[in-house]
Amino acid sequence: AQSVSQHNHHVILSEAASLELGCNYSYGGTVNLFWYVQYPGQHLQLLLKYFSGDPLVKGIKGFEAEFIKSKFSFNLRKPSVQWSDTAEYFCAVNRRGNNRLAFGKGNQVVVIP
Amino acid sequence: EAGVAQSPRYKIIEKRQSVAFWCNPISGHATLYWYQQILGQGPKLLIQFQNNGVVDDSQLPKDRFSAERLKGVDSTLKIQPAKLEDSAVYLCASSLGGTGGVGTGELFFGEGSRLTVL
Numbered sequence: 042a043q044s045v046s047q048h049n050h051h052v053i054l055s056e057a058a059s060l061e062l063g064c065n066y067s068y069g070g071t072v073n074l075f076w077y078v079q080y081p082g083q084h085l086q087l088l089l090k091y092f093s094g095d096p097l098v099k100g101i102k103g104f105e106a107e108f109i110k111s112k113f114s115f116n117l118r119k120p121s122v123q124w125s126d127t128a129e130y131f132c133a134v135n136r137r138g139n140n141r142l143a144f145g146k147g148n149q150v151v152v153i154p
Numbered sequence: 155e156a157g158v159a160q161s162p163r164y165k166i167i168e169k170r171q172s173v174a175f176w177c178n179p180i181s182g183h184a185t186l187y188w189y190q191q192i193l194g195q196g197p198k199l200l201i202q203f204q205n206n207g208v209v210d211d212s213q214l215p216k217d218r219f220s221a222e223r224l225k226g227v228d229s230t231l232k233i234q235p236a237k238l239e240d241s242a243v244y245l246c247a248s249s250l251g252g253t254g255g256v257g258t259g260e261l262f263f264g265e266g267s268r269l270t271v272l
Contacts, residue, residue, distance in 0.1 A: 045196070047196075050194075075260075077263075083265070084157070084158075084245075084263045084264055084265045084266065085197070085245065085247075085261075085263040086263070087260050087261075090260060131196050131197070133196075141199055141202070141210055142187075142199065142261060143199075144189075144196030144197045144198070145196050146194070146195050146196045147195075147196050
């Protein structure tokens with residue numbers, strides 16, 4: 042079965058701290074990888090995506106993610122978080138040729154001013 | 155550009171009652187998705203439409219859930235009869251094409267319809 046794993050569901054950190062959220066998937070074959078973010082009271086929106094090419098992907102608001110194929114991982118990072126980064130972050134994966142986008146359980150990130 | 159519209163935003167019903175949710179995707183988006191997001195979990199795909207045809211409904215509990223997209227634009231998701239475990243946020247999303255190919259796959263989500271079943 043297709044699955045996406047996100048650990049450390051709740052993360053609390055102070056402003057200016059670095060953030061790294063892990064994402065592992067259990068798919069064979071070629072995949073498309075995504076990070077979505079949901080700010081409080083808002084809808085899910087795309088943070089960044091990887092289809093092919095450079096495995097280090099830069100997204101909006103200073104976020105980046107690195108695809109490591111050998112580890113089936115797509116970890117999200119931000120060197121210095123702000124209070125406005127308080128949100129829930131979801132990793133999502135689909136397999137080329139398969140229409141289903143599978144989500145992880147999400148990471149609830151709270152940034153303390 | 156207008157986003158994905160959903161209604162109602164909130165609905166409270168008793169178990170065994172019925173409920174319907176409506177979604178209007180972004181104009182021109184051929185693919186429409188309904189996801190169920192239970193508290194503490196990630197969204198789970200219920201059904202995917204390509205225009206007015208069903209592409210994937212393998213995770214839709216068909217004994218109580220139904221969905222349609224008759225004219226290939228807006229869509230409704232119905233639950234009848236509702237159970238306590240159906241309490242969740244129902245998310246509608248749309249995309250230009252299918253999610254399988256390079257250059258596709260970005261889903262645009264609505265704000266969701268939060269269902270509480272008592």
